[in-house]
Amino acid sequence: MNAALNSSVCCPSCAVRITSWPQHQLVQCCERCLRPMLMLRVRGKPFKLYRLIRLFAAVRMVLALLASVLLIALVARLLPLGWIVGASVAAFVLQGVTDLADGLLGLRSGHMRSGQRPYIGAAARRQSSIKCAFGLLLIGLALFGLLLM
Numbered sequence: 001m002n003a004a005l006n007s008s009v010c011c012p013s014c015a016v017r018i019t020s021w022p023q024h025q026l027v028q029c030c031e032r033c034l035r036p037m038l039m040l041r042v043r044g045k046p047f048k049l050y051r052l053i054r055l056f057a058a059v060r061m062v063l064a065l066l067a068s069v070l071l072i073a074l075v076a077r078l079l080p081l082g083w084i085v086g087a088s089v090a091a092f093v094l095q096g097v098t099d100l101a102d103g104l105l106g107l108r109s110g111h112m113r114s115g116q117r118p119y120i121g122a123a124a125r126r127q128s129s130i131k132c133a134f135g136l137l138l139i140g141l142a143l144f145g146l147l148l149m
């Protein structure tokens, strides 16, 4: 059963109105831009308030936090170098897969958001191609890093 949403709830990627959300489901894909959205509960009392965020943006936030921790661990010499290299490779792979998935969804849907600027049609497909290439580059660099270990 789907929960009815307020009419002002919009996709954080393409701003299309979201009219329903399956109950007990945290992630749903937008029908227009195909991007996965994450529903987070931000307040509980007196009303339950929720916020939709882009799943890819959430992954990037976690990766930025991981990169900060790795940098601190590297400077303070808290972890062995092998662990830091392994975690860096994992972060590169995750970022590359996220960029590749975002680019492929942009190629398929014709909608892309790069930074705060939305792109539609041919411009979106051009931006999506660049994002796919960047994702493949990151995955390639991660594989290269694995070879060096």
Ligand SMILES: [Zn+2]
Pocket (backbone or CB within 6 Å): 011, 012, 013, 014, 015, 016, 030, 031, 032, 033, 034, 035
């Ligand atoms: Zn959307």
